[in-house]
Amino acid sequence: MNGYADFQSPNRVRFGVDSFLTLSEEVQSFDAKRVVIVSDKGMVNTGLVDRTSRLLVDEGIHVDRFTDIEGEPSFQLLESAVTEVESYQPDVVIGLGGGSAMDTAKTIAALLGKEERSSYLSGEVTIPSRMVPCILLPTTAGTGAEVTMNAIFGDTKQGVKRGLVSSALLPDVAIVDPVLTRSCPPRVTASSGVDAFTHAIESYVAVRATPFTNMYAEKAMELFPLHIHQAVHNGSNLESRVGMSMVSHMAGISLANAGVGAVHALAYPLGGTYHVEHGVANALLLPFVLEVTGKTCTPQMVSVASKLQLGDYTETPDLALDAIIYYLLQLLEDLDLPSSLQELGVDEQSLPQLAKEASKVTRLLSNTPYTLNEKKILAIYERAYNGRGLRR
Ligand SMILES: NC(=O)c1ccc[n+]([C@@H]2O[C@H](COP(=O)([O-])OP(=O)(O)OC[C@H]3O[C@@H](n4cnc5c(N)ncnc54)[C@H](O)[C@@H]3O)[C@@H](O)[C@H]2O)c1
Incomplete structure (x- = not known):
């Protein structure tokens, strides 16, 4: 700090x-x-x-x-x-x-x-x-x-x-x-739940993250895998609703004080141009953005993998990112969320314009632990357009 x-x-x-x-x-x-x-x-x-x-x-x-x-x-x-x-x-x-x-x-x-x-x-x-x-x-x-x-x-x-x-x-x-x-329908529960996870992980690796914000982000990431599936597929289960409310609230505290980054910057033009719901856009973009930015914060990726109970990667830190990305892609499928921009009806021709708009969201891009210019942003949109490219 x-x-x-x-x-x-x-x-x-x-x-x-x-x-x-x-x-x-x-x-x-x-x-x-x-x-x-x-x-x-x-x-x-x-x-x-x-x-x-x-x-x-x-x-x-x-x-x-x-x-x-x-x-x-x-x-x-x-x-x-x-x-x-x-x-x-x-x-x-x-x-x-x-x-x-x-x-x-x-x-x-x-x-x-x-x-x-x-x-x-x-x-x-x-x-x-x-x-x-x-x-x-x-x-x-x-x-x-x-x-x-x-x-x-x-x-x-x-x-x-x-x-x-x-x-x-x-x-x-x-x-x-x-x-x-409890009355939240599955699609809103799924997209808003993954949105909360996005807040936790993006604020955790943010340039402005502090030990205070990390405390909330870490707890949110730890609770998330314990409750998200039940909340989406068995919405009347109060325990999972309590768990997800904690995830959302704690991730919100972290986001409020550390800020978020590139996933949100790339989601804004999708919301503005195609009216894709905020949570859906974040959930879909997260693995594709992390694929690029996650390489710069390997120690944090090891910690995230551990919070998500994906394994202990302390001896093989470079593999943690892959495990997280695979988990997130699998999650999109399990929660019935869209897994490509194509599926959301985004026109491939519009990707350069989306990249241009996203590159202007400097408030968020400058809080990302990796410098993303318009060209790199376009490459991320292209990966997300085709989707599923990261599956093992
Ligand atoms: N201020 C911030 O820090 C912040 C952070 C992230 C997102 N946002 C913004 O929040 C908005 C998205 O919010 P959201 O994901 O919560 O969705 P939302 O508020 O747009 O709600 C989505 C739908 O779910 C319905 N709904 C909400 N609660 C329900 C319930 N309990 N039972 C049945 N239906 C319910 C709503 O009526 C609506 O139709 C976006 O505009 C996004 O930009 C703000």
Whole structure:
């Protein structure tokens, strides 16, 4: 570790089965009379938005809702959401859902009461401190957005995704109740679960990793193989949902403070151009990016292989990376996730343009332990386009 390390986290994290039922206590701790629940249509269909609302209304709290979010929100949607939520004059903003709902909720809370928003949304100016408290409740086990100071939105004009970064995006309270993830369908459980693993491994090898972030990343990687299969194939199994919520939350803490790298940089243009879900893109790209970048961090690969229970590679460190890549490719198959860009409908002709866009995500590329230029990025996309090339 060079120099000093900052470590940030929400003021309070309440983790555990049925912690959701204590939401009104947290709301009342802010002396709030009016709240807004920010969520999405899928969540409305699960009945969780109604349940959340009832918990608060029963305690005499006025509840408004903004549930117009569609997966992977855009800046355009965010702007209209801020305007609408402003008219409700909430004392607290509650984000209920996966990363899409939580990112929208935390950014709305951070922007409320601020007049000039365009410079914040363009990323030119960092959003200054928040005036309205924010509580986040994740319903997927993946993004860790309840503990990060990032929020990701699609720029529909430029066909890319961009991240906003500010301490004002950290919530006051994160309530992580694994019960809320039990209704998650297998595909979302699989893609968001591998997304969480990607956060753990990318932040573990990140240039900005510290002993503090590594502690969380290592624990997340150790728990991941114990729970991911059950969570996807037997979703009502609460133990695996608890395990995956821990993976997601711990990987999120590591990601928040160490940052992520090239997998995310290459996933952004896929999300922006082809609207591939964030978790699916990360899961697919991870083995192909690691194939290139993993060579530069052999000791960490030995440790990752051990956390994943792939064997002891201390005597043969150069073989650890291969074992991890094989495990990840096998995982895509076991979890029924796409294993090539071709399968996702990506046009081969567009790969150079995707590589050009990805090479501009310098915030993440510079945090990767290997210098990736446009040419090398294109080579990774080409490998991922054909897929399965790494199978033994
Ligand atoms: N802020 C961060 O640090 C961060 C980190 C990673 C990803 N992200 C962002 O998060 C977004 C992806 O989030 P996600 O993977 O959690 O998916 P999501 O929030 O887009 O949700 C995917 C789908 O699952 C449904 N869903 C969520 N929880 C459910 C439940 N319990 N039961 C039934 N359905 C449920 C939603 O309604 C939605 O249709 C992307 O926009 C990505 O860029 C943010």
